[in-house]
Amino acid sequence: MQEWNLKETADWLKACEDAYILIHQNPDGDCIGAGYALAEMLHQMGKRAAVLCNEPIPNRYRFMLPGEEKAPDFAPRCVISVDVADSKLLGDELRARFGNAVDLCMDHHISNVPYAAARYLDGQAAATCEILCELAKLLPITVTEQMAVCLYTGMATDTGCFQYDNTRPATFRAAADLKEQFPEVRYGQINRKMFAVKSFGRLRLEQLLIDRLEQHLDGKCTLICMTQEVLKKFQVDEAELDGIAGFPLQVDGTEVGITMKEKEPGKFRISMRSADEVNVSAICQSLGGGGHFKASGCSLSGTEAEVKEILLKAVAEGMPM
Ligand SMILES: [Mn+2]
Structure with a gap:
């Protein structure tokens, strides 16, 4: 397995085509946010990209989706996983299909078990979405409001709304940049939905x-x-x-x-x-x-x-x- 830095990762993403983006089973705010933000980045670069999860995305996270979930209408030429620390966490179906076929794994879990051909791992990052905030700067794309919603939600959920020790200066800065660039996003409502409201x-x-x-x-x-x-x-x-x-x-x-x-x-x-x-x-x-x-x-x-x-x-x- 190759260990890549962020620039190598960005260069590879610029060259990749027809990407399947895999997220983990029991999907959470970070893997969903990272998956859909990355898909949109690839779309902006003129590529086909689809997010795949072993299970349907739970209702409470659907505000991060650009539209209805549907099966991709193309075959993958590359496979990327985000926030998946171990191929076991892909879930049975996705693991059987892609467990040995992941080209690039992007993750922030220090415990990440290698399973992909290449890996970008930042064990200090609070969330995979925090990594994507940095990655976005190295890609020929513009961050959109929908990406901001995804990236903010991923960082908020993995830090318990910026409460846990994993929140580092870079996490606050990434969130602050989103808030500055997209003041119209209702961050308070995202926090409320993710942390205060319960069924x-x-x-x-x-x-x-x-x-x-x-x-x-x-x-x-x-x-x-x-x-x-x-x-x-x-x-x-x-x-x-x-x-x-x-x-x-x-x-x-x-x-x-x-x-x-x-x-x-x-x-x-x-x-x-x-x-x-x-x-x-x-x-x-x-x-x-x-x-x-x-x-x-x-x-x-x-x-x-x-x-x-x-x-x-x-x-x-x-x-x-
Ligand atoms: Mn995460």
Whole structure:
């Protein structure tokens, strides 16, 4: 695999034709924003480009789409992935079709596992959309209002509305530049939609989550388990679960917050968040997963009790004495 700098990446994009842009499964604001902003950049350069996702784009993110989603009417001559840290995250269908055929991977996950022929990785960038803000300056294009909506949303969502430590000066500058160039975009409304507004079902779910908060390891670890039964009962859209991983960290004294989500009977997807000092990436790696220092995940199989025991043992071992 080749490691490219941003200029090499831009040069390759100028030369590429008929691009499929792949984003990750359970798509979030950053991969959707990056995917559609990049597609528009390529369109402006006179190229055909389409965004592909393993699942339909959730309703709450559809304001970033230029129109209805439709299958591309051309065959790809190049394949690009954005914000996809591992080919596994493409989801089954896209992975089977393109897992070994990605020409360029653009990403900001420090844990990125190489799978493409070439990679542009900036592990310090807060979002792939932040990378695209820089990339846009190296391409013969003009940023449009719709791109600004996409790029802002991606940076806002990956930083918890510019709250997390991953927000660096360059993130603020990129957002400030968009706001200066496109004052008419309703950034406040985007923030409201992404962070304040919740569906009634989601609020009911949060009520239930509060009931199910468990404290372990002298209150340093707060855990929530969402079984299939709970998810079905409250009919929660997968997209509404976005950001729920940070929920346990709201409890004072918590150093590690864990959410367990039962994807199918006996199979749990685990999200682990660190309030400050504990490296949850190392803990999740010891369990076959990975991610960032303060935000990681893994998958475990077993009964609810078995999985909790495995998790709490790993967290206890991963905590500084
Ligand atoms: Mn991202």
